[in-house]
Every structure is written in C-alpha cells, then in structure tokens.
Amino acid sequence: MAPPIETGQPGVIIIGETETKDELSSPWNVIVHNDPINLMSYVTMVFMRVFGYPRTRAETLMLEVHNKGRSLVWSGGRERAEHYVHQLHSYQLLATMEKSAA
Amino acid sequence: MIDLNVQPLDEKRILISGIPSVLAAMLRELPEILELRDSPDARARLYPNPTTGNDKINREWHQMAGPELRHLFVSAGETVTRDLTALTADKKIGDAWQVAFPIEHVSAWMNALNQARLILGEVHKIDEAEMNRTDFDPQSPKDMAALRIHLLGYLLHLFVELDSAHEPENRL
Numbered sequence: 001m002a003p004p005i006e007t008g009q010p011g012v013i014i015i016g017e018t019e020t021k022d023e024l025s026s027p028w029n030v031i032v033h034n035d036p037i038n039l040m041s042y043v044t045m046v047f048m049r050v051f052g053y054p055r056t057r058a059e060t061l062m063l064e065v066h067n068k069g070r071s072l073v074w075s076g077g078r079e080r081a082e083h084y085v086h087q088l089h090s091y092q093l094l095a096t097m098e099k100s101a102a
Numbered sequence: 103m104i105d106l107n108v109q110p111l112d113e114k115r116i117l118i119s120g121i122p123s124v125l126a127a128m129l130r131e132l133p134e135i136l137e138l139r140d141s142p143d144a145r146a147r148l149y150p151n152p153t154t155g156n157d158k159i160n161r162e163w164h165q166m167a168g169p170e171l172r173h174l175f176v177s178a179g180e181t182v183t184r185d186l187t188a189l190t191a192d193k194k195i196g197d198a199w200q201v202a203f204p205i206e207h208v209s210a211w212m213n214a215l216n217q218a219r220l221i222l223g224e225v226h227k228i229d230e231a232e233m234n235r236t237d238f239d240p241q242s243p244k245d246m247a248a249l250r251i252h253l254l255g256y257l258l259h260l261f262v263e264l265d266s267a268h269e270p271e272n273r274l
Binding site (some may be wrong): 035039047090 | 123
C-alpha cells in the first residue's frame with residue numbers, strides 16, 4: 001500500500017519496498033467485533049452476502065461475535081482481507097484485519 | 103397492534119404498509135438523524151479503523167476508503183429521503199401510513215436505517231444493557247433514542263426477512 005515517491009525528475013519515481021516476502025505470505029485474519037446496536041439477523045445476512053457463506057455458517061459466526069465479542073470470519077491474503085473489511089464497513093459492521101500469528 | 107409489513111408491491115416496487123404514526127414520525131426524522139453522521143462520535147463508528155494498532159495502515163485506509171464509504175452513506179440517505187416524500191396514509195389501517203419505492207432502493211433503505219440506528223447509539227452513548235431494557239422513560243432523551251433504535255430495527259429486520267426470502271432454499 002506504499003504510494004510511489006515523486007522524485008521531481010520527469011518520469012522517475014521510487015516505489016517503496018514496504019512488504020517483505022514474509023509479510024506477503026502470512027495470512028491475514030478478518031475479525032468482526034460485537035456492538036450493541038447491529039441486529040443479529042442483519043449480521044447473519046451480511047456474512048452471507050459478503051462471503052457467500054451458507055446460513056448455518058453465517059449464524060454460527062454471528063453467534064460467536066455476539067457471545068464472545070469477536071469472531072474470525074475469514075483468513076487469507078492481504079488484498080482479499082482489505083476487500084472484505086471494506087465490504088463489512090460498507091454494511092456498518094465493526095471489522096478489523098490482523099496478520100495471523102501462525 | 104403493529105401490522106407493519108414490507109413486501110413486493112409488484113415486480114418493480116416494494117411497499118412498506120401499516121406504518122404506525124410513531125414510526126412514521128421517526129422516519130420523517132431520518133434525514134435529520136443522518137445529518138449527524140459527521141459528528142465526531144458517529145464518524146468513529148461509521149468509519150472505523152481497519153486494524154487495532156497499525157497507525158500507518160489506518161491512516162492510509164481512511165484516505166483511500168473514507169470518501170467512498172461516505173459517498174455510499176450519503177447517497178443511501180438521499181435515496182431514502184426522496185422516497186419518504188411519498189409517505190401517505192394507509193387507508194386499509196386506521197392511523198397508519200405506507201410508502202412504495204423502487205425495488206433497487208432496498209439496499210439504500212437498509213443502509214440508511216442501520217446508519218440512523220448506529221448514529222443514535224453513538225450520539226446517546228447507548229450500551230448493551232440499555233439496549234436490553236424494556237421500560238422507557240418518555241422524559242429521558244436516552245431512553246427515547248433507545249426506543250427509536252428498536253423501532254427502526256424492527257423495520258430493518260423486516261427488510262432482512264424480505265432479503266432471506268430470496269435465498270435459494272426459500273424460492274418456490
């Protein structure tokens with residue numbers, strides 16, 4: 001996500017090397033956090049829409065958010081994780097991403 | 103008794119019928135509530151950080167994703183505000199209201215209803231315990247905000263049920 005650095009010389013930019021091979025290969029977890037306002041039925045619907053999960057899986061994850069305060073709803077590459085977090089924010093769910101410890 | 107219903111009116115329109123007067127009044131207040139989306143409390147909730155500790159990612163995220171999210175939220179609010187100008191008396195039920203709008207607006211309605219609930223929750227600092235209460239003091243702005251969150255939530259839930267009717271296993 002590092003933006004190119006303008007050098008002032010026409011046609012010359014420096015691309016910052018910010019992501020190491022290790023960072024690119026480690027999976028990222030998408031976490032959804034509980035909040036007191038969002039409806040359980042609405043959260044279930046969002047999981048089905050965003051991830052394409054079947055209702056049973058979406059409900060299990062929703063209940064984990066409700067009962068434990070958070071749930072790991074998806075794990076994988078960073079770009080997809082960013083995409084999913086953005087989608088979840090557009091549905092007004094509290095979602096974050098974090099690099100997997102594994 | 104609430105006889106609120108959200109259902110297809112025909113192939114192109116959705117009808118919300120049986121809207122009790124108290125909910126109709128709340129719906130008319132939606133544009134005013136949604137204007138609070140840029141208050142500091144509401145902003146923190148509607149545009150949350152994507153990580154819990156990486157300031158660099160968070161900063162870049164808000165620069166990149168923030169304007170797009172705001173556009174989505176503002177646009178949904180404007181769509182519902184326009185639709186609500188068609189709110190009329192529901193002649194089948196005494197003292198009730200109804201409104202019809204294009205089926206493409208369903209996502210905007212869900213977005214705007216949830217926005218309003220979250221904004222009310224943040225502005226009035228409503229927590230889980232207050233959401234679980236069933237007694238409301240009409241003199242308490244906080245209690246009245248919680249009541250509004252519940253009523254708008256009931257309407258949102260009907261939209262969710264309408265959406266679930268389109269799941270493959272529920273299709274005829």
